[in-house]
Amino acid sequence: MPRARLTPLSVTEAGAALIDEIGFENLSMGLLAERLGVKTPALYKHITSQADLVHRIAVRAMAQFADAIRDAIQGRAGSDALAAGAQAMRTYVLEHPGQYAAADAASSRPTGPDDPIIPAVERVVASWAAMLRGYHLDSGQEIHALRMLRSALHGFSTQEAAGGFQIDASVDDSFTWMISFLDRGLQNITAQTSSSSSLAR
Amino acid sequence: MPRARLTPLSVTEAGAALIDEIGFENLSMGLLAERLGVKTPALYKHITSQADLVHRIAVRAMAQFADAIRDAIQGRAGSDALAAGAQAMRTYVLEHPGQYAAADAASSRPTGPDDPIIPAVERVVASWAAMLRGYHLDSGQEIHALRMLRSALHGFSTQEAAGGFQIDASVDDSFTWMISFLDRGLQNITAQTSSSSSLAR
DNA sequence: TGCTGTAGGTTAAAGCCGTTAACCATGAAG
DNA sequence: CTTCATGGTTAACGGCTTTAACCTACAGCA
Numbered sequence: 530m531p532r533a534r535l536t537p538l539s540v541t542e543a544g545a546a547l548i549d550e551i552g553f554e555n556l557s558m559g560l561l562a563e564r565l566g567v568k569t570p571a572l573y574k575h576i577t578s579q580a581d582l583v584h585r586i587a588v589r590a591m592a593q594f595a596d597a598i599r600d601a602i603q604g605r606a607g608s609d610a611l612a613a614g615a616q617a618m619r620t621y622v623l624e625h626p627g628q629y630a631a632a633d634a635a636s637s638r639p640t641g642p643d644d645p646i647i648p649a650v651e652r653v654v655a656s657w658a659a660m661l662r663g664y665h666l667d668s669g670q671e672i673h674a675l676r677m678l679r680s681a682l683h684g685f686s687t688q689e690a691a692g693g694f695q696i697d698a699s700v701d702d703s704f705t706w707m708i709s710f711l712d713r714g715l716q717n718i719t720a721q722t723s724s725s726s727s728l729a730r
Numbered sequence: 731m732p733r734a735r736l737t738p739l740s741v742t743e744a745g746a747a748l749i750d751e752i753g754f755e756n757l758s759m760g761l762l763a764e765r766l767g768v769k770t771p772a773l774y775k776h777i778t779s780q781a782d783l784v785h786r787i788a789v790r791a792m793a794q795f796a797d798a799i800r801d802a803i804q805g806r807a808g809s810d811a812l813a814a815g816a817q818a819m820r821t822y823v824l825e826h827p828g829q830y831a832a833a834d835a836a837s838s839r840p841t842g843p844d845d846p847i848i849p850a851v852e853r854v855v856a857s858w859a860a861m862l863r864g865y866h867l868d869s870g871q872e873i874h875a876l877r878m879l880r881s882a883l884h885g886f887s888t889q890e891a892a893g894g895f896q897i898d899a900s901v902d903d904s905f906t907w908m909i910s911f912l913d914r915g916l917q918n919i920t921a922q923t924s925s926s927s928s929l930a931r
Numbered sequence: 932t933g934c935t936g937t938a939g940g941t942t943a944a945a946g947c948c949g950t951t952a953a954c955c956a957t958g959a960a961g
Numbered sequence: 962c963t964t965c966a967t968g969g970t971t972a973a974c975g976g977c978t979t980t981a982a983c984c985t986a987c988a989g990c991a
Binding site for chain 4: 531532557558559569570573578579
Binding site for chain 3: 758770771774779780
């Protein structure tokens with residue numbers, strides 16, 4: 530009987546593919562084992578537990594998510610960077626709902642100070658921060674704008690992925706409308722601040 | 731041995747309290763039974779399954795959530811209504827994270843066309859729509875604004891409840907900043923539309 | 932080439948779920 | 962006082978994660 534030649538990585542990758550297909554909460558060791566042509570206990574030669582598996586999926590997902598956003602923002606600035614980054618996030622969540630759910634859950638409860646998800650999350654935040662720098666907000670408002678952006682994009686993407694937008698109006702239109710709304714607002718902050726500071730001189 | 735005098739309602743209420751304490755995904759029949767001073771199978775005399783229990787919790791939660799938002803918006807208009815409604819939502823999610831998660835999950839997948847969660851969701855949407863009417867958006871933009879609002883508030887509240895805002899900047903400040911950002915943006919849309927329409931005359 | 936040790940599979944089994952069946956006690960109605 | 966349905970109980974089943982015990986493929990070395 531030939532061997533399956535599994536590795537921690539191949540198990541994680543298969544798990545990632547599976548979790549997107551069947552949903553975060555439906556992932557089971559039995560299904561994954563079956564998918565890999567192996568009996569359930571074989572998985573424990575490569576991962577220590579289901580929690581470990583989900584965490585590995587989450588770390589890998591957050592890293593790829595960070596890459597996607599960095600790549601989208603790369604070479605763009607201002608409104609273009611916002612639109613591209615936002616669209617990249619939305620696309621990632623829609624294409625990888627299970628992985629995103631895993632990454633999201635893991636990111637708020639790291640396993641420790643050396644959890645590899647932490648640098649991955651920081652890369653995401655750094656990309657958003659770099660994008661926001663194009664709007665020249667003053668330092669006190671940066672954090673607020675960042676949190677608003679994450680909230681709006683996370684909220685929109687997850688609700689869309691969950692089928693939460695049921696009225697028959699184009700979800701694409703709503704998304705681009707939201708992005709341009711946020712863009713206009715961010716530009717106005719800049720305008721107000723710079724005009725009021727020039728008045729103060 | 732005296733009886734526990736359970737009812738579907740009392741079981742649902744105890745489940746609602748428990749789900750907020752231990753989290754949506756950690757709810758178990760055994761824990762709930764223990765909390766009620768009863769053996770697990772006794773619960774099945776009042777509810778048909780765990781899925782049924784969660785659904786009852788979700789329906790009740792969505793109804794209370796709808797009440798909270800209606801009451802907050804009641805008697806206010808424009809920016810005041812937005813701020814009050816948004817704060818009511820945030821408070822509800824923070825105080826009832828498990829119930830909100832249940833309600834959110836159930837709302838996107840109703841059990842059928844007569845699922846009682848549907849009117850409850852509609853009441854929430856109606857409240858937001860009534861609030862937005864104060865900004866006099868034209869009908870095409872209403873849906874987009876509504877979706878944006880739900881996204882931003884849902885995203886912010888759930889991330890805060892999950893402990894997702896870890897940088898030490900006041901989350902309260904970020905929330906009020908976001909609300910006033912949204913308020914300003916909504917007012918500007920009105921201003922632009924009415925000025926351009928008056929120009930068109 | 933043949934031997935051997937270990938990595939990577941297997942089967943068996945324990946423990947915790949949700950759920951159902953069979954049974955029994957409470958306490959309200961006649 | 963008797964009855965009997967309601968609302969509890971214990972027992973048991975199947976599915977899940979996980980561990981233990983076992984076995985076999987196959988890489989490295991004589």
